[in-house]
Amino acid sequence: MDVSGSQIFAMGLGQGGTRVLDAVAEFQRSTVSQMLTFARSMGISTLRVDDYFSSVALNTNIRDLNILHIPEESRILIGGGKGCGGNPEYCKGIANANRDLIRNTITVNTLGRGIMPHFCFIVTSLGGGSGCGCSPVAADIIDEVFIQRHVVNPNDFVKIGIGLLPFGYESGRYEENALWGMKNLLPRLDGLIIADNEWFYERIPTQVRGRVGINEIFDQINREILKQIKLLTISGLPISQEQDLVMDSTDLKNTILEAKTSDYGVLCCLGRAESPVDAEGNSRSSLTNLVQMAVLQGTTTQAVYTSARSAALIVAGPSSPKVSELHEAISWLGSQLNDGAGGTVRWGNAVISSYDRFEVVILLAGVEMPRIKDLITRVKAMTGSNEPREEQPSYEPPPDEPTSQGEWADQFQQWSQNQ
Ligand SMILES: Nc1nc2c(ncn2[C@@H]2O[C@H](COP(=O)(O)OP(=O)(O)OP(=O)(O)O)[C@@H](O)[C@H]2O)c(=O)[nH]1
Numbered sequence: 427m428d429v430s431g432s433q434i435f436a437m438g439l440g441q442g443g444t445r446v447l448d449a450v451a452e453f454q455r456s457t458v459s460q461m462l463t464f465a466r467s468m469g470i471s472t473l474r475v476d477d478y479f480s481s482v483a484l485n486t487n488i489r490d491l492n493i494l495h496i497p498e499e500s501r502i503l504i505g506g507g508k509g510c511g512g513n514p515e516y517c518k519g520i521a522n523a524n525r526d527l528i529r530n531t532i533t534v535n536t537l538g539r540g541i542m543p544h545f546c547f548i549v550t551s552l553g554g555g556s557g558c559g560c561s562p563v564a565a566d567i568i569d570e571v572f573i574q575r576h577v578v579n580p581n582d583f584v585k586i587g588i589g590l591l592p593f594g595y596e597s598g599r600y601e602e603n604a605l606w607g608m609k610n611l612l613p614r615l616d617g618l619i620i621a622d623n624e625w626f627y628e629r630i631p632t633q634v635r636g637r638v639g640i641n642e643i644f645d646q647i648n649r650e651i652l653k654q655i656k657l658l659t660i661s662g663l664p665i666s667q668e669q670d671l672v673m674d675s676t677d678l679k680n681t682i683l684e685a686k687t688s689d690y691g692v693l694c695c696l697g698r699a700e701s702p703v704d705a706e707g708n709s710r711s712s713l714t715n716l717v718q719m720a721v722l723q724g725t726t727t728q729a730v731y732t733s734a735r736s737a738a739l740i741v742a743g744p745s746s747p748k749v750s751e752l753h754e755a756i757s758w759l760g761s762q763l764n765d766g767a768g769g770t771v772r773w774g775n776a777v778i779s780s781y782d783r784f785e786v787v788i789l790l791a792g793v794e795m796p797r798i799k800d801l802i803t804r805v806k807a808m809t810g811s812n813e814p815r816e817e818q819p820s821y822e823p824p825p826d827e828p829t830s831q832g833e834w835a836d837q838f839q840q841w842s843q844n845q
């Protein structure tokens with residue numbers, strides 16, 4: 427088997443997480459599969475999608491699992507099949523009670539298929555119960571399977587979460603859950619990419635919003651999220667002759683590590699922009715322009731891009747960009763980081779012959795996000811004192827996790843102020 431492309435394991439949890447995962451898996455099975463067929467016909471590689479990409483979907487709701495394209499053997503149903511009503515602590519207990527099933531399903535779908543991943547993505551909405559509550563447990567089990575069993579070297583293994591924030595109208599419990607999710611998931615990840623439903627929703631034209639139902643809005647947002655993350659999943663693949671500039675797991679890991687200031691993982695967002703090509707196949711917008719558009723208008727949540735500590739830049743297009751343009755774009759971005767003091771921009775370049783455009787995707791690591799500050803303030807105002815949540819009938823939360831809303835909101839606030 428040709429394993430020159432870094433292998434990927436992607437796990438989606440809960441309704442939002444599994445739907446975004448499903449979009450990523452479909453993209454792999456269609457578009458990426460075609461790219462690899464072309465690469466095989468050119469003798470560049472012998473790789474097939476199944477050789478490097480594996481996905482597993484987990485939910486407590488059977489109906490949500492049944493609508494996915496992800497095959498039966500890659501789905502995990504835990505709990506009674508009817509969801510668990512937006513309570514992450516309760517769901518975390520269910521996940522803990524099903525650790526063997528989760529571990530076995532991950533193992534069969536990865537090691538059982540010869541996949542020893544260097545990239546791991548965990549996708550979940552943060553506002554619900556199942557995805558938010560089960561994802562910290564899944565993150566620990568992923569470590570057990572790949573790190574504790576010495577399947578991969580931890581230095582080459584990057585574990586990135588993609589967390590969906592609720593819409594603005596989803597207040598109360600959704601917002602509390604979102605902070606619970608970040609606080610419990612972040613220590614178990616290298617980085618957590620925030621994708622903000624409200625931010626995407628505000629960018630959908632008013633006429634469209636007035637015409638469509640919520641599932642169509644979810645689909646549109648999920649497609650936008652896919653556009654943002656897809657280059658992270660293909661930048662290391664042998665799809666063209668010019669493969670010396672890949673963005674590898676260690677590049678992403680080191681970008682994120684550079685932004686780390688505490689035991690928690692690093693909060694990140696992505697930014698993206700694209701430009702059509704002219705008759706000669708060059709990008710119509712300059713690369714610097716594209717990078718500026720990506721961080722100013724194309725982010726996955728509102729972000730103060732100059733506050734980012736480090737960044738990773740992936741450029742994709744039908745040919746390699748001109749080196750002078752590339753240098754200018756990288757140095758512009760680097761000069762903006764750390765409030766203008768400058769920072770490192772790691773970069774990669776994917777040449778995709780079937781592309782009719784140039785595209786940039788930027789990971790901003792350790793970046794300030796006003797929505798998160800707002801969430802913290804709102805949850806503090808809502809929960810006020812250190813009153814615990816109402817008791818749940820079973821599945822006691824493990825003793826290492828604080829159960830009091832006020833307590834963890836305090837801890838999270840302290841941590842985020844030090845960011
Ligand atoms: N972007 C996006 N967000 C979604 C989608 N489905 C649900 N959400 C958001 O996710 C949050 C609710 O979480 P869900 O993923 O539905 O919850 P769950 O993980 O299934 O947990 P339960 O509470 O047990 O149902 C809300 O903020 C929704 O707006 C989706 O397909 N795409």
Ligand SMILES: [Mg+2]
Binds near residue numbers: 440510556
């Ligand atoms: Mg659900």
